[in-house]
Amino acid sequence: MTTPEQQAEAPDRIWKAALLVIGDEILSGRTQDRNVAQVALWLNLQGIRLAEVRVVPDDLALIGEAVLQLKARNDYLFTTGGIGPTHDDITVDAIAAALGVPVVIHPRARAVLDEYYATRGGLTDARLRMARVPEGAELIENRVSGAPGIRIGNIFILAGVPHIAGLMLEALSNRLEGGLPLLSRTIGCWVPESEVADLLRETEKAHAGSQIGSYPLFREGKVGANFVVRSTDRATIDRCIAAIGVGLTALGYQAFDEGI
Amino acid sequence: MTTPEQQAEAPDRIWKAALLVIGDEILSGRTQDRNVAQVALWLNLQGIRLAEVRVVPDDLALIGEAVLQLKARNDYLFTTGGIGPTHDDITVDAIAAALGVPVVIHPRARAVLDEYYATRGGLTDARLRMARVPEGAELIENRVSGAPGIRIGNIFILAGVPHIAGLMLEALSNRLEGGLPLLSRTIGCWVPESEVADLLRETEKAHAGSQIGSYPLFREGKVGANFVVRSTDRATIDRCIAAIGVGLTALGYQAFDEGI
Numbered sequence: 001m002t003t004p005e006q007q008a009e010a011p012d013r014i015w016k017a018a019l020l021v022i023g024d025e026i027l028s029g030r031t032q033d034r035n036v037a038q039v040a041l042w043l044n045l046q047g048i049r050l051a052e053v054r055v056v057p058d059d060l061a062l063i064g065e066a067v068l069q070l071k072a073r074n075d076y077l078f079t080t081g082g083i084g085p086t087h088d089d090i091t092v093d094a095i096a097a098a099l100g101v102p103v104v105i106h107p108r109a110r111a112v113l114d115e116y117y118a119t120r121g122g123l124t125d126a127r128l129r130m131a132r133v134p135e136g137a138e139l140i141e142n143r144v145s146g147a148p149g150i151r152i153g154n155i156f157i158l159a160g161v162p163h164i165a166g167l168m169l170e171a172l173s174n175r176l177e178g179g180l181p182l183l184s185r186t187i188g189c190w191v192p193e194s195e196v197a198d199l200l201r202e203t204e205k206a207h208a209g210s211q212i213g214s215y216p217l218f219r220e221g222k223v224g225a226n227f228v229v230r231s232t233d234r235a236t237i238d239r240c241i242a243a244i245g246v247g248l249t250a251l252g253y254q255a256f257d258e259g260i
Numbered sequence: 261m262t263t264p265e266q267q268a269e270a271p272d273r274i275w276k277a278a279l280l281v282i283g284d285e286i287l288s289g290r291t292q293d294r295n296v297a298q299v300a301l302w303l304n305l306q307g308i309r310l311a312e313v314r315v316v317p318d319d320l321a322l323i324g325e326a327v328l329q330l331k332a333r334n335d336y337l338f339t340t341g342g343i344g345p346t347h348d349d350i351t352v353d354a355i356a357a358a359l360g361v362p363v364v365i366h367p368r369a370r371a372v373l374d375e376y377y378a379t380r381g382g383l384t385d386a387r388l389r390m391a392r393v394p395e396g397a398e399l400i401e402n403r404v405s406g407a408p409g410i411r412i413g414n415i416f417i418l419a420g421v422p423h424i425a426g427l428m429l430e431a432l433s434n435r436l437e438g439g440l441p442l443l444s445r446t447i448g449c450w451v452p453e454s455e456v457a458d459l460l461r462e463t464e465k466a467h468a469g470s471q472i473g474s475y476p477l478f479r480e481g482k483v484g485a486n487f488v489v490r491s492t493d494r495a496t497i498d499r500c501i502a503a504i505g506v507g508l509t510a511l512g513y514q515a516f517d518e519g520i
Contacts, residue, residue: 021313023473024471024473024490025473025475025488026296026297026300026313027300027309027310027311027312027313028300028304028310028442028444028488028490029296029297029298029299029300029301029304029310030444030488031297031475032294032297033293033296033297034292036286036289036293036315037286037289037291037292037293038289039289040286040287040288040289041289044288044289049287050287050288050289051287051317052287052314052315052316052317052322053281053286053287053313053314053315054312054313054314054315055296055312055313055314056312057311057312058473062312084453084454084474084476085453085454085457086453086454086456086457086460086461086474087457087460087461087464087472088460088471088472088473088474120452121452121455124454124455126454126455126457126458127454129454129457130454161476161478163478182288184288184290192380192381193344193345193346194344194345194346194384194386194387194389194390195381195384195386196346197345197346197347197386197389198386200346200347200348201346201347204347211284211348212347212348213283213284213285213318213348214344214346214348215285215291216344216421218421218423228285228288228290230284230288
C-alpha cells in the first residue's frame, strides 16, 4: 500500500511490467502473436508501462530463468500461454519450480472446472491439470472456458489464446496499482523522415518529458512518416504536435492530423 | 568452418538464433509486430531455430545488455528496428557501444545512399546517419530504400519495416550455416484437447525426436484443436500423425488432415 505522503514524494513513479510469451508455436512462426499488443494497450490504460517482452519455448528451465529475471526487475510480470490441459502446457510447473513452491490443486479452480465440465463429459485427469497452481496462488476469473488464470505475487499467468487472455485482463482491470498513463498523439505527413530529423530531435529536446517516435510510411508510391509524441502530460503532447506542425509548414509540407 | 569429420561427429547439431525487436512502438501497442513470425519462418528454411525473442525500448543500455546476452548464447543474433535517419534510431550506437567498437561511416553504404538520394534531394547529414555502422561491419543489401542492413560478427541488424526486413533476409538466404530444418505437419479435429491429452503425451513419448503441440480452436460454436508435430525427420512426423489419427478414430473422432 502507498500512503498519500509516499505518493506525494514520488508522483511521477513509473510502474513497469514485463510480458513473457511462452510457446513453441510463436518461435516456429506458425502462430502470429497477438498478446504483446493486447497486453501493452491494456497496461497503458492501467497506468503501467510494458517495459520488456520475451518469448521462450515450452521448456521448464528457460521459462523459469526468464520468470525470475523479469519478476525481479519489474513491478509486474505477465505470462501468456501454456496453461491448457495437454503435456506441452508446463507454465505452472515451470513457475512453481522457479519460485521454489509445490504445485497444488486450487479448490476453487477445481469447483469451477467441475461445474463447467458437468455437462461436457466430466472432470477428467487431463482437465484437472487446469486446476493446478503454484502454492499460494489466487485465481483470475475466466467466464468463458472454465480454466482460470492465476496470480501469484506479482506474476499474472494468462491463457495463450488471445480472446481468453483478453477476458482475464478485463477481470484485472482497475485492480492493479499504476501511475500516470502514457498518453500519445500522432501527426503524419508525406515527407521523407530524413528531411525532418533535426525538427524532431529539437522538438523532443525542447519539451521535457516528451518522447517522439518517427515511423516511415510507404503507400501508393509515396513516402511519408507518422510522428508519435508520447508523454504523461497532455499539454506537453499538444505543444509538441503544434511545434512539429509549424516546423513542417516552414519546410513546405502539409501535415495531416492524427496520422494514418 | 566445419570439416566433414566435425559434421559427422555432430550431425544433429542444432543451430540457434535469437531475435531482438527494438522499438517503443511495439511496447506501446501502437504497432503490431510482424518480424517475429517472418524471421522465424525464414530461419526454419535456413536450418536454424529461433530459440528466443526479446523486445526492448529505444534505450541504449537496454539494447546493449540484451545484445550481449543473446549474442553469447546463440549462434546468430538478429535485430529489427532503429536503423533509420531520426533521433530515435539508436540501434547502431547501442550495438557498437556494447561491443566496444567505434561507430564509423561505411564507405560503400555512403556510396549507395549517395546514388539513391542523387535524384531525391541529396545526401543530408540526417540521411548520412544511415551509413553509420559499428567498425568492422559488412553491409546487407537492401535494393528498395537505399539504407542497407548491417552484419557484424554473428549479429545481423535489420530494418524494422517488415517488408524491408524481408528483403534483407532474402539477401541473406542460403548464406548462413545451419543444420537440419525443423519440419512440421498439422492434423486437426473437433475434439476438446483435454480428451486427447493422454494420446498426445504417449505419442510424443513413443517417437524419439518428435515434439507435439496442441493448439485449441474455437469456431462457429465448436471446440477443437490443431495438433502440430515437429521433428527434423519427415518419417517420424508421418508416423506421429498416423498414430494420432488412429488414436482419434479409436476415441470416436474424425481427424481432418493438415489442420485449419
